[in-house]
Amino acid sequence: MTPKAPDTEIETISEEVVEKVSSPETLSIWGLAWPSIMANILFAAVGVVALKAVGALGTEAVAAVGTGQRIFFVIQSLIMAVSTGTTALIARAYGSGNKQEGAQVLFDSLWIGSSLGIISTALVWGAGENIISLFGLNEESKELSVAYLKYSMLFSAMFAASFIFGAALRAAGDAKTPLAVMIFQNILNIFLLIGLVNGTFGMPELGVIGAAFAWGISFTVGTLIFMLLWLKKLTIIPLPRFENINLKRINLIFRISTPATIEQGVFQLGLLTYFWIISLYGTAPIAAYNIGINILMLSFMIGQGFSIAGATLTGQFLGADNPREAKRSGWRSTRLSIISMSLIGLLIAIFSKEISGFLINDPEVIRLTVIFVWFLGSMQPLMAIEFAIGGALRGAGDTKSPLIITLIGLVFFRLTVASIFLYFKFPIEYIFASLMIDYLVKAILFAARFNSGKWIKKLV
DSSP states (O other): OOOOOOOTTSOOOOHHHHHHHTSHHHHOHHHHHHHHHHHHHHHHHHHHHHHHHHHTTOHHHHHHHHHHHHHHHHHHHHHHTHHHHHHHHHHHHHHTTOHHHHHHHHHHHHHHHHHHHHHHHHHHHHHHHHHHGGGOOOHHHHHHHHHHHHHHHTTHHHHHHHHHHHHHHHHTTOOHHHHHHHHHHHHHHHHHHHHHHHTOTTOOOOTHHHHHHHHHHHHHHHHHHHHHHHHTTOSSSOOOOOOSOOHHHHHHHHHHHHHHHHHHHHHHHHHHHHHHHHHTTOHHHHHHHHHHHHHSHHHHHHHHHHHHHHHHHHHHHHHTTOHHHHHHHHHHHHHHHHHHHHHHHHHHHHTHHHHHHHHOOOHHHHHHHHHHHHHHHTTHHHHHHHHHHHHHHHHTTOOHHHHHHHIIIIIIIIIHHHHHHHHTTOOHHHHHHTHHHHHHHHHHHHHHHHHHTTTOOOOO
């Protein structure tokens, strides 16, 4: 195809910049993926520690925290979708050698994300009880879940800022600084979890609320570290020029992010609907689902690492006007993602009984967790395609096709099949199995879209 002209706001690409983007260090999928994978694994490990700490409080507490987390991440995913525009624009800016434009994109993304976080906090504090009431928890679990959700939302703006900082640095090619911050942040989180949930290390025993505070405080500290490094000029992204608001840039951020926001809204609301269907079967299936998701999070986080690597390289190569390498980097990320997620998913499934038994002492919950993990674990190769190719498409600025594909797979297939099983009163195992058709359909559609090359375009 005919190479496209650089964006009007992007400086002319020099041979030196092209060489830098094409260097082995920048091109290494593993070089970009492994710090993100490690950071994500640490995040998943904190989730397991939280489950263990809360699991000591009983099945009701596990169900409460799991429900609160599901709702929290629905809200946060809408805010975090801003980082899709951040990633695409910063990757292209750095691919073309225009670092200052990357700094301006980060600055605009931070105030947009933080503002959305503050607004969402106010909304949840006003409607938290009504939201939790939709999930049929018993009275004890409901009260605990409302408290967990509200106190978690107090830190929503800090969570958004931390996520955007990390996404921006990775898009610029620095995945190690976010890893370093995440290591410190998660060590602090684990320390506070053990202390505040169960009252150790001389801290007050706050139970479920302690889990919310531990999580929120650690992300606040992480955001402050990112900010300090940026202000001290110790990051790959320079300080922005505090100029008048650039409406064209903000419009571009929103134009790229809006389909991603809708996609995340559809995805998270779809998962919430699926979770609601599971909740109709009782507390044990809810707890099993939450435990299963958390112990498979290790595999998901590996996929997310390759998603970030694919997004960064695809965006940078398109910024450097090299669509051929952009496409090749996406397929390389996909192959590595399939191999890694398949192996980890299989190992987790094999030891799912032992892992779930470590987290909770309830035979029925353990039985259901093992079944759920085998169903979802078998889908790891297909999920790997969704992660890697989805990331590459978003990094290229194509956020509409992932939205459509998610809508088809999750809503039209998974939820339709699950609803039919529910209507005919099939056992919970059938509801768990309904997720398989979702991932099969999405993997086929993502691969077809990426192979078509129609996502290769200029951002204007």
